[in-house]
Amino acid sequence: MDLSQKVIYQIYPRSFQDSNGDGIGDLRGIIQRLDYLQKLGIDMIWLSPFYPSPQNDNGYDVSNYTAIDPQFGTMSDFEELVIQAKKHEIEIMLDMVFNHTSTEHEWFQKALAGDKEYQDFYYIRPLKEDGSLPTNWQSKFGGPAWEKFGETDLYYLHLYDKTQADLNWHNPKVRKSLQEVVKFWMNKGVKGFRFDVLNVIGKAPILVDSQQVDINQEKALYTDTPIVGQWIEELNQTTFGQDASFVTVGEMSSTTIDAGISYTNPTENKLSMIFSFHHLKVDYEKGEKWSNSAFDFIQFKKIIDDWQVGMFQGHGWNALFLNNHDQPRANSRFGDTDNYPFETATMLAQMIHFLRGTPYIYQGEEIGMTNPNFSNIEQYQDVETKNYYRILKDKGLGEEEIMSIIQAKSRDNSRTPMQWSDQIGAGFTKGEPWLAIANNFQNINAKKELNQEGIFHYYQQLIRLRKENPIIQKGSYRGLYLDDPHFMVYVRKLESENQPNQELLVICHFGEQERLFTMPKAYQNRKAKSLLGNGPLHKRYNGTTSLEFGPYETVAYLFKE
Numbered sequence: 001m002d003l004s005q006k007v008i009y010q011i012y013p014r015s016f017q018d019s020n021g022d023g024i025g026d027l028r029g030i031i032q033r034l035d036y037l038q039k040l041g042i043d044m045i046w047l048s049p050f051y052p053s054p055q056n057d058n059g060y061d062v063s064n065y066t067a068i069d070p071q072f073g074t075m076s077d078f079e080e081l082v083i084q085a086k087k088h089e090i091e092i093m094l095d096m097v098f099n100h101t102s103t104e105h106e107w108f109q110k111a112l113a114g115d116k117e118y119q120d121f122y123y124i125r126p127l128k129e130d131g132s133l134p135t136n137w138q139s140k141f142g143g144p145a146w147e148k149f150g151e152t153d154l155y156y157l158h159l160y161d162k163t164q165a166d167l168n169w170h171n172p173k174v175r176k177s178l179q180e181v182v183k184f185w186m187n188k189g190v191k192g193f194r195f196d197v198l199n200v201i202g203k204a205p206i207l208v209d210s211q212q213v214d215i216n217q218e219k220a221l222y223t224d225t226p227i228v229g230q231w232i233e234e235l236n237q238t239t240f241g242q243d244a245s246f247v248t249v250g251e252m253s254s255t256t257i258d259a260g261i262s263y264t265n266p267t268e269n270k271l272s273m274i275f276s277f278h279h280l281k282v283d284y285e286k287g288e289k290w291s292n293s294a295f296d297f298i299q300f301k302k303i304i305d306d307w308q309v310g311m312f313q314g315h316g317w318n319a320l321f322l323n324n325h326d327q328p329r330a331n332s333r334f335g336d337t338d339n340y341p342f343e344t345a346t347m348l349a350q351m352i353h354f355l356r357g358t359p360y361i362y363q364g365e366e367i368g369m370t371n372p373n374f375s376n377i378e379q380y381q382d383v384e385t386k387n388y389y390r391i392l393k394d395k396g397l398g399e400e401e402i403m404s405i406i407q408a409k410s411r412d413n414s415r416t417p418m419q420w421s422d423q424i425g426a427g428f429t430k431g432e433p434w435l436a437i438a439n440n441f442q443n444i445n446a447k448k449e450l451n452q453e454g455i456f457h458y459y460q461q462l463i464r465l466r467k468e469n470p471i472i473q474k475g476s477y478r479g480l481y482l483d484d485p486h487f488m489v490y491v492r493k494l495e496s497e498n499q500p501n502q503e504l505l506v507i508c509h510f511g512e513q514e515r516l517f518t519m520p521k522a523y524q525n526r527k528a529k530s531l532l533g534n535g536p537l538h539k540r541y542n543g544t545t546s547l548e549f550g551p552y553e554t555v556a557y558l559f560k561e
């Protein structure tokens with residue numbers, strides 16, 4: 001199956017399904033839910049890390065790349081998962097966290113014990129002559145990016161948590177070792193990889209201070225440097241690049257469209273697609289995530305438009321998404337889950353699924369799960385959230401303001417356990433869940449969704465329509481009404497011999513009031529087929545100049561001529 005037909009489903013194993021009552025999701029739990037995933041219609045599951053790890057960053061701090069953390073199961077459970085998934089026509093994508101290892105990884109431990117060979121696996125540097133840290137860089141989780149290297153006078157670099165030490169990719173032994181990891185999992189039948197923060201691997205051998213103009217200037221010192229592309233190509237050519245059906249996605253922090261094109265244009269032999277995040281930073285105040293700010297709809301549309309147009313022109317390929325394990329739930333963020341839960345979830349889904357690229361669904365999105373709105377910091381587990389709680393306190397913010405920021409921005413918003421049923425433990429666990437279950441599970445759960453024509457059913461249709469309609473897979477993209485404050489509108493167009501001039505007009509209403517929409521001139525008073533919609537317009541359209549949209553209503557009309 002061509003990449004453009006596939007839909008990928010992300011599982012955060014810790015929160016998906018617990019099979020042994022310890023409150024933590026596991027691999028056998030995933031096997032139990034394959035029927036559900038097949039019913040949804042997805043083609044591939046991306047599994048967030050389940051490797052041995054001290055779990056300071058929930059597994060993104062890997063201490064052994066080629067084993068399974070006992071809390072998630074065993075290698076034979078994983079092998080069984082691959083076999084059973086295949087029977088359900090589902091392939092497996094694994095998460096490769098190659099920018100850094102846990103400080104408990106054997107390589108770092110050997111380095112600490114004084115082994116020079118392994119010290120060259122990391123960025124270990126002396127203090128500057130004036131006694132200050134090797135550079136003035138900040139960790140993305142708050143605080144300086146340097147930590148003392150054992151009992152020595154040296155420091156090691158960590159762009160993330162202090163237990164996540166950055167790997168020195170300049171060392172060919174590091175690159176070779178990582179290639180071996182990829183081959184190990186390919187031999188287990190894995191058909192895809194998601195590479196964690198891959199575009200920050202290219203730090204210069206000599207690290208220099210940022211001028212502290214702003215954080216972007218600092219990021220430029222280690223983001224998308226030319227050598228990154230070279231190393232990705234090498235990884236491709238030595239491993240997965242030999243298999244044309246392989247699916248890869250690079251998580252690209254603060255990247256650009258030009259870089260996105262060069263990472264994904266098929267002639268470059270690098271990756272199938274990338275995740276970029278600019279469209280999800282539209283509720284940051286002056287670029288600061290840990291702030292409370294309404295989301296800027298025009299900017300949101302503009303960023304998506306720029307990426308759609310740019311990547312199309314450069315023959316690049318986007319991963320399409322609004323949710324993942326690092327993001328608050330999109331329906332809580334961009335819609336109204338109290339009054340219009342169905343309309344919000346399905347409108348956002350349609351907006352994403354009909355764009356050009358490969359859609360990702362994050363567990364629970366397909367049943368309309370929301371942010372949990374925990375009121376006490378003790379209910380949060382995430383390392384970034386806990387760090388920022390302290391940082392915001394030090395800045396002098398009051399408890400109430402801090403908690404309202406955390407309720408909106410914490411990564412735990414999407415990490416609460418999957419809501420399978422209205423039973424105690426939400427069908428996720430028979431024990432004490434590692435993170436509290438959102439208290440709306442009796443109302444929002446998969447069992448209920450499967451028994452009604454709701455959000456899950458709508459996702460099934462979105463997935464099916466992608467497979468049936470080449471225009472969704474391959475059509476060009478054009479954004480309309482970019483300055484309109486209420487509607488997001490775009491056209492996909494496919495010109496092929498048997499279907500000349502097919503156009504798909506997708507209209508998404510971001511708003512709670514009923515609102516009149518004027519059809520773009522070119523589509524006024526023309527016959528069209530409604531492909532999918534979440535309200536009356538789906539059934540009612542029959543050629544007109546204006547349409548009355550309900551709250552969060554969406555519709556997609558197919559014009560043929």
Ligand code: NOJ
Nearest residue numbers: 057060097160196197326
């Ligand atoms: C991105 C991952 O998605 C996130 O969860 C993690 O904390 C960082 N990379 C560091 O690995």
